[in-house]
Amino acid sequence: MEDATRVRRLEALHRTTRELMEAETYREVATVSVRAASTVLGLDANAIHLYEDGEGLVPVASTPHVEELVGDLPTFTEGNGIAWRVYASGEPTVVEDVRHDPDVYNPDTPIRSEMFLPLGEHGILVAGSATTSAFDDEDQSLAQVLATNVEAALRQVDRKRELIRKNERLERFASVVSPDLRSPLTTARGYLDLAREDGDAEHFDRVEGALDRIESIVFDLLDLARAGDAIEETEPVALAAVAEDAWRAVEGAGVGSLELDEDLGxxxxxxxxxxxxxxxxxxxxxxxxxxxxHSHSRGSPDGRGDGAVTVRVETTPEGFAVADDGVGIPEDDRELVFNSGYSTRDDGTGYGLAIVEEIADAHGWNVAVTDSESGGARFEFTGVETAA
Structure with missing residues (x-):
C-alpha cells in the first residue's frame, strides 16, 4: 500500500512538473509549487520565498494554513533566520524543533518543526508544522523531488525572459539597421555609377567613404548586440585601472585629459x-x-567646440559617474541619447551611448545623464555593487 501511495504521489509530481515548466513568471511557478506541496505531499503549511536583490528572501506564495499559523510572512534578510542560513548553504535541512535552533527567526513562533529546501540562487521552499519531528524520510525525499523541479522551472522562466529580451533587441536592430545602411549603400552605388561613366578618382573616394561608414555601423551594431548579453559572472574590478586602460584606448579620438577620484575603489x-x-x-x-x-581659451578660435576636454571619473554613494566639461546635453535630448542611431554628428553612428546603456543593463545598473558642475555632461551609474 505504501509503495502504491508513493507511486501515485510521484505521478502527481510529474504532472505538476509539466505545469511548472509552462509557467511564465516566478510568481506563477511559486503558486503552482505551494499548491502541489500541499495537495500532493500533504505539506499543508508551506511557502516559497524568492531572493530579491537589496531585500532578501521575500515571500511570494504560501498556503492559507501558513497564514493561519504565523500571520504575515516575514522577509528573511541576510544573516537572519534558519531560512537564510539554509539558503546560503544550499543544503536541504530539517529542523526537528525550531525553538532549540539558535537561528530561529521568532522564538515564540507556533511552528515547531520545519523543512527547508533551497531552490538554487532563486530562493527557498519552507514547510512547517505545529508539532515537533513532523517530517519523515519519505516527506523529505518527495519534497526534494518537488524542489528540484521548482528550481528547474525558475531557470526556465529566466531563459524565457532572456529569449524575449533577445527577440526584442533583434526587432530593434532590424528597425534601425535598414535605414542606417540604406543611405551609405545608396551613396556608394551612385558614385560607383558615376565612376564607371567618367573614371574620376574623386568618385572612388566617395565610394570608399560610404563603405567606411557601413563598416563603422556594422562594427557598432556587433558591439551593441554583445553589450546586452547577460553577464554570467562578475569579479572585483579596480575602477581606476580600467578607466586608465579605457583612456589609452581612445586617446586618438580627440584632445583631452583624464582625472580620477583618489579612491575609486x-x-x-x-x-x-x-x-x-x-x-x-x-x-x-x-x-x-x-x-x-570655452573654445577661445582652448585653442579653437572658430568656435567649433573641438578644443581640449577634461573627463573625470567620480565615486558616488550608489556607484560611479563620468563627467566632462564639454558641450553638455540639452535636457530635452537626454532620453534620446541612449536610442540606437541617435547622433548629433553627421559622421556618428549613434550607437555609442546605446551600447553604454546596454552594458549597464546587463550588469543590473541604472544610468542617467545630467549636467556636470562645469556645464558638460555627467553620466551617473547607480545600483553598482562595490567589491572589497
Missing part, C-alpha cells in the same frame, strides 16, 4: 565590458569637445 563587474562602457563615454566626450564659450 573596486566594483563587481565584467572587466571587459566595463572598459568598453568607459571607452564609449570617453570617446563621446572627446569627439564632442568643449563648448564654444
Amino acid at each position: 573596486r566594483v563587481s563587474a565584467d572587466a571587459s565590458r566595463l572598459q568598453q562602457l568607459l571607452e564609449n563615454l570617453f570617446r563621446n566626450a572627446l569627439e564632442h569637445g568643449v563648448p564654444a564659450a
Whole structure:
C-alpha cells in the first residue's frame, strides 16, 4: 500500500512538473509549487520565498494554513533566520524543533518543526508544522523531488525572459539597421555609377567613404548586440585601472585629459565590458569637445567646440559617474541619447551611448545623464555593487 501511495504521489509530481515548466513568471511557478506541496505531499503549511536583490528572501506564495499559523510572512534578510542560513548553504535541512535552533527567526513562533529546501540562487521552499519531528524520510525525499523541479522551472522562466529580451533587441536592430545602411549603400552605388561613366578618382573616394561608414555601423551594431548579453559572472574590478586602460584606448579620438577620484575603489563587474562602457563615454566626450564659450581659451578660435576636454571619473554613494566639461546635453535630448542611431554628428553612428546603456543593463545598473558642475555632461551609474 505504501509503495502504491508513493507511486501515485510521484505521478502527481510529474504532472505538476509539466505545469511548472509552462509557467511564465516566478510568481506563477511559486503558486503552482505551494499548491502541489500541499495537495500532493500533504505539506499543508508551506511557502516559497524568492531572493530579491537589496531585500532578501521575500515571500511570494504560501498556503492559507501558513497564514493561519504565523500571520504575515516575514522577509528573511541576510544573516537572519534558519531560512537564510539554509539558503546560503544550499543544503536541504530539517529542523526537528525550531525553538532549540539558535537561528530561529521568532522564538515564540507556533511552528515547531520545519523543512527547508533551497531552490538554487532563486530562493527557498519552507514547510512547517505545529508539532515537533513532523517530517519523515519519505516527506523529505518527495519534497526534494518537488524542489528540484521548482528550481528547474525558475531557470526556465529566466531563459524565457532572456529569449524575449533577445527577440526584442533583434526587432530593434532590424528597425534601425535598414535605414542606417540604406543611405551609405545608396551613396556608394551612385558614385560607383558615376565612376564607371567618367573614371574620376574623386568618385572612388566617395565610394570608399560610404563603405567606411557601413563598416563603422556594422562594427557598432556587433558591439551593441554583445553589450546586452547577460553577464554570467562578475569579479572585483579596480575602477581606476580600467578607466586608465579605457583612456589609452581612445586617446586618438580627440584632445583631452583624464582625472580620477583618489579612491575609486573596486566594483563587481565584467572587466571587459566595463572598459568598453568607459571607452564609449570617453570617446563621446572627446569627439564632442568643449563648448564654444570655452573654445577661445582652448585653442579653437572658430568656435567649433573641438578644443581640449577634461573627463573625470567620480565615486558616488550608489556607484560611479563620468563627467566632462564639454558641450553638455540639452535636457530635452537626454532620453534620446541612449536610442540606437541617435547622433548629433553627421559622421556618428549613434550607437555609442546605446551600447553604454546596454552594458549597464546587463550588469543590473541604472544610468542617467545630467549636467556636470562645469556645464558638460555627467553620466551617473547607480545600483553598482562595490567589491572589497
